[in-house]
Amino acid sequence: MAGPRVVIIGAGVVGAALADEISARGWTEVTVVDQGPLPATGGSSSHAPGLVFQTNSSKTMTELARYTVEKLSSLDVDGEPCFLQVGGLEIATTPERLAELHRRHGWITAWGVEGRLLTADECVARHPLVDRERVLGGLLVPTDGLAKAVLAVEAQIRRATERGVTFLARHEVLDVRQADGEVTGVLTDQGEIPADIVVCCAGIWGPKIARMVGMNLPLTPLAHQLAWTGPLPALAGQREEAVRPILRHQDGDLYYRDRFDGIGIGYYGHRPMPVTADDILSVDEADGMPSVQEFTEDDFADAWAETRALLPATREAKIEEGINGLFSFTTDNFPLLGESSDVKGFWVAEAVWVTHSAGVGRAMAEWLVDGFCSSFDLHECDVNRFEPHQLSPEYVLTRDCRNFVEVYDILHPLQPSGDPRPIRTSPFYARQQEHGAVFLEAGGWERPQWYEANAPLVEGRSLALPGDWAARFWSPVVAAEAQVTRETVAMYDMTALKRLEVAGPGAAAFLERLVTGKVAKSVGSVTYTLLLDHDGGIRSDITVARLARDLFQVGANGNLDLDWFTRHLPADGSVQVRDITPGTCCIGLWGPLARKVLQPLTDDDFSDAGLKYFRAKRAYVGSVPVTAMRLSYVGELGWELYTTADQGGKLWDTLWRAAEPLGGILAGRGAFNSLRLEKGYRSFGADMTYEHDPYEAGVGFAVRLDKGDFIGKAALERRRADVRRKLTCLTIDDPGSVVMGKEPVYDGERAVGYVTSAAYGHTIGKGIAYAWLPAGLAAAGTALHIGYFDRRVEAVVAEEPLFDPTMSRLRG
Template sequence: MPHEVTPRVIVVGAGIVGCSLADELTARGWTDVTVLEQGPLPAPGGSTSHAPGLVFRTGPSRTLTRFAAYTVEKFSSLDVAGVPCFEPVGGLELATTPERLADLHRRAGFAASWGVSGEVVGAARCKELWPLLDESVVLGGFHTPGDGLARAVLACRAQLDRAVARGARFLDRHTVTGVAREDGRVTGVHTDRGFFAADHVVSAAGFWGPVVGRMAGVDVPLQPLAHQYARTRPLPELSGASAEATRPILRFQDADLYFREHGDRIGIGSYAHRPLPVDPFAVPPYHEARAAGREMPSSYPFTEEDWAPSWAECRRLLPALRGTEIESGFNGVFSFTPDGMPLLGESRELRGFWLAEAVWVTHSAGVARAVAEWMVDGRPSIDVHDCDVTRFEEAQRSPAYVRERGSQQFVEVYDVIHPLQPMERPRPLRVSPFYPRQQELGAYFLEGGGWERPHWYEANAPLVAGLGELPARDDWAARHWSPIAAAEARATRERVALYDMTPLRRLEVTGPGALDFLDRLTSNNLRKKPGAVTYTLLLDESGGIRSDLTVARLGPEHFQVGANSPADLDHLLRHAPDDVHIRDITSGTCCVGVWGPLARDLVQPLTGDDFSHEGFGYFRAKRTHLGHVPVTALRLSYVGELGWELYTTADLGLRLWDRLWEAGRDLGVIAAGRSAFNSLRLEKGYRAWGTDMTCEDTPYEAGLGFAVRMDKEHFTGQDALRARPEPTRTLTPLLLDDPAAVVLGKEPVHLDGVPAGYVTSAGYGYTLGRCVAYAWLPAGLAPGTGVHIEYFGEKLPATVAEEPLFDPGMSRLRR
């Protein structure tokens, strides 16, 4: 048989990501892989060369936990000359404050949700695991036996050897000086030792990623920062150590510190110091760093003044350190992004140019597998939307933003972060035209995608008195929440409310091929007359849900698409033919949701067009005027009440708000925020993409089969859906039994005493008087089935419910 020709791949960077990627690609048959490294192998001087190797798998991100779990699995199978690449010494996270101890219970919940073995233990058990601890300082800990230490340089060598055996080549002391392109595709790279042709180029250059990206004309929004790491002198208590490490890796997060053994010494890392940003364009190459007396380019001089407070905390926790000093230390450079997640995927601006950046050793093998699958098979086997290079808005890509947010990510590495907690700076960045009125009404703003988003309005505080007794909330559930949200939800159900929907992404799709294009890419039937609005799904080739869209056909060749993220725009642009034009109109437009039983009473007097049910049916669109303001009105509702989304241009937004506000005074109109909005949409069972379902889930598993028309002409994912077996898991509605109980999302769900799934979205249903939680659980659970949701270590009883929980006859929407 003739030898199959595989694509030519250049990987820039032979750190842990580059070596892992070469191994994963060659294992899948792509053997024409060249890894170029500017430094010497096996330790070329990037972040991998100094990494302490701590692998803690558990965190709030299911994606990162799965990356880390694969890294442990893979490295545990590797060795070099009999020396293992991973030591499963376990992990121990300590609590010295009640707040941290509560958070460790939350982390134990994450572990159960994501399939990691771990338990919260008492101070005495912590002392057994780490005898050098001062037990009186410790309240408890979270012990994960399967975590441990990765020998990163050895893991590089083991994977390098396997990749080379399959045909890959590794060339050190080759500095990439340029990225070649032609007709929007990468064609190779220039180096100081010649040109290398390629069909794909992957930047796995670590904190040099922005440098390589600039050569390719591709934005790489990461900020390198320096991080202190020190080693003590030999400790008598560790004398005679026969192994590099035997005790669990230790986190003292209340002081932003971690510890690991180095034989008879202890290594200590600190996030407690001020952020120390590093300009990636100013980091010297290996030989220049060595000439300047530095061990490697990623190793900066130890700043003693930053270390003193941390050293005092170290000695407080580990009394044995009071009799010794620091023997050596350095400030090691590694990468942070504005949201703390990696940067993965192919650039649309330069096809064939991929990023595998901002990746720590912890997640390295998992990331490499995902990127290799993406390149070879066209998609990763797990959801990586929160790592996608396209996820940031344009407003989030400025160097100033990346530096500020990246630095804040460093500060918050070990902080207890509430799921609703926004970044503090730079704010406000993006505001809707209604922002001045929202401020006047005392809006409590949180932030998403750079947008200021009202969650409730202090102006509605007097409405709380009419609610009766609301269940008291625990400290965690009470953060970024107010009983005003309950009043706003009730006002929406009983009267009418204005919701700022401006942050929802809006795309304009036009051209002779627009209908065919959208119909081919999505699951529902879009071949309807102008004026129709359709809820549909953007699927991948495996039938997984890439996104959900609301498509309004405004004219024969004119569509307005309600989308979720910049990735949706990127996907459509990648696939659009020449006769289709796509434009993001979000920033130039705005939207008010007018919802409630009195919505028609508010809107109808403002227009000469017929807004009756007969004249303006559900899921219809109409262009009209409200007073002096031209609007595009879509009759649909994400809160389960009569109403419209009203769109206009940003310059007329304030005029639209004021007209609606004035017209609604006699109807008792209020402004309502996202807290009430989320409660109302959960009561109706409306899904939130990225939270309730992702590309790992099919429409039938997610309860969205109604948005699939299998009898229409071919659409993306159709063949895969036909071949799929019956679902074994489904998104299942739960009601907590205790009217006072609240969960927030990502908690494990126990069925018959064992974890069987996890919560996606959750929130209190004020109309129902119960907390609503949606969870991925085994298929076929009958309504009435009892389960338990683990919330901060407490198992709360809940019951499988039948959906929709509210207004099953849809009479409130179709009146």
């Protein structure tokens, strides 16, 4: 099978890896074009220092890096290796960094990569140039090392060429041709190449290429300083290119690598130096590599001073070379992978560093050939993940520059992203400010984490206080809000929940084809259901409410759900999908007194008989028209109440005037997360992702295999009988040991899984952690440990849900 006609734009580490991987899968009618010479094309790959550190808080990014290490370690060019596996050493010079290295060790242990924590003496034994007096400890990953990027490009070009792939050097892309919303070819300065699929792997020129099809690629090329010393007397006679581990000194925003008898120094501590893709010269225009800008010595002064302090041997040398090399940053530090939402056949694989290059090549090849990626969970990397505001030039530039500054910072999982803020606010924002809301950000939305006005609720309560790390971006008020929700009633701002409207005569059949549950039911029905990919993996969990015969409202998880729906729309125009989130808002009114708040405000019947659990209806609350859905993600009686944004303030005031005299409160996301974990409600993106199926994730109840065909059904039937791992509930007795997520779980000394999400259960009086574990360890009562920084936390597998297993409070 030669496959479709594919043109890959860019022959750097990503384009070469994709050509190799896709041709290995039988697609050989592939042409790779690049404006530069091969294999050093003049892009970021050509000057990359090649350091491959696999440690990352993202499981996906670690796995992409691990595959890159494995593949490049197997490649050579005429006997010269493409990867020097010297190991990677991260050192701590402050107590805060040492604690962070313990956390990072937890990540790689959770993701299945070998790593060891070292004492200061062990660090110096591994890297003798380091000053022993400066170091407190370190983290060693033996499989890290140096990628020889240009050699890796050449090796993969050779393999792909042997399978029939054509590589065209010195071909500048002038346009991407399209017709009727599909790509048809690529126009170069030497002619047009027909194509059914075009993949943009142009790196720092990516935004320029993407604009040829009207695509806004949120990527910023930034200059990064890299310098090389002259010979160091301490390294005199070193004949091998690298013998010491690659070294990270993150407290100084620095990294180091060997180069025979000198060292390379990379620096992130300088001011951000962004450029636009249009400002980068072409290969023909540039004097040298266009991805290399003039070295600015003044910006490197602090780096050189810190280097001489940390590595005393460098005091006898000087900087002989230096560059400001360009490479790509994104607003969330993830690559940009996938197909354009507007032009069929135009794909991108952008903002990919050498560290993840071969992994991305494999992921893209699987995605293109099979229609899905089976080796990696790519939901964090999908180019269509962004909300419209996240594509604005101001937003992209500001966030990308901030990410450059913070690249080595110690960041808390709840730490807000910073400017530009605020961007998206609900109609309740001013009222929340009046009550002392402490806002965190999600998807651009300002979301209250707790309300300082509730501080008096803390008095007289027995509240568990977490340790230092978990206590950041937290307050005892969170605990009080959670308890009061279960005692009286609370109002939660749920506006940030993505809402889609699916309408038209074909809407019911359209949804039935996409989801695992039965949604073509009576008007007023609400269904919790799943979106699956073709391999049976979970793409999202959603709620579908049938509001009229041809009208549905979908509670979704983000823009990827909208993109998935849009891609599957029937061509006959019988279904329309639109994002109604910006024009609407939502209040979650939940708690045992919720009905006492709501019923006096409306003539509609909100008794249990009048609106049963998982039913919806249109009604009036005071003078405000609402869509009321009897759902509760905190496990209490209540409703999600939706209205238009212009009447949101009126709805809020109406409910608050009725709730406050009954002891009702406003409550934030901190309490919400604790309450939803007590009920065992999953969160897509944290607890379950593309790599998991419903039976593993404990949401098999949302699958109706007895209904008609739906995407992923055939694959799910094959996977159903082979559940080898399970999303499992763990409880922790020690109230001070609240974990945060992504920690390793141990059975004895063996790492067996990882935590997904966690919180303290303020109703049940225990810490809660959901974790992926082997099915054999998922039985209630199994004693395990969670690795939390430098200690182990005792945990035990528990039956779920932990709270109200009979559902009596929800159905009251």
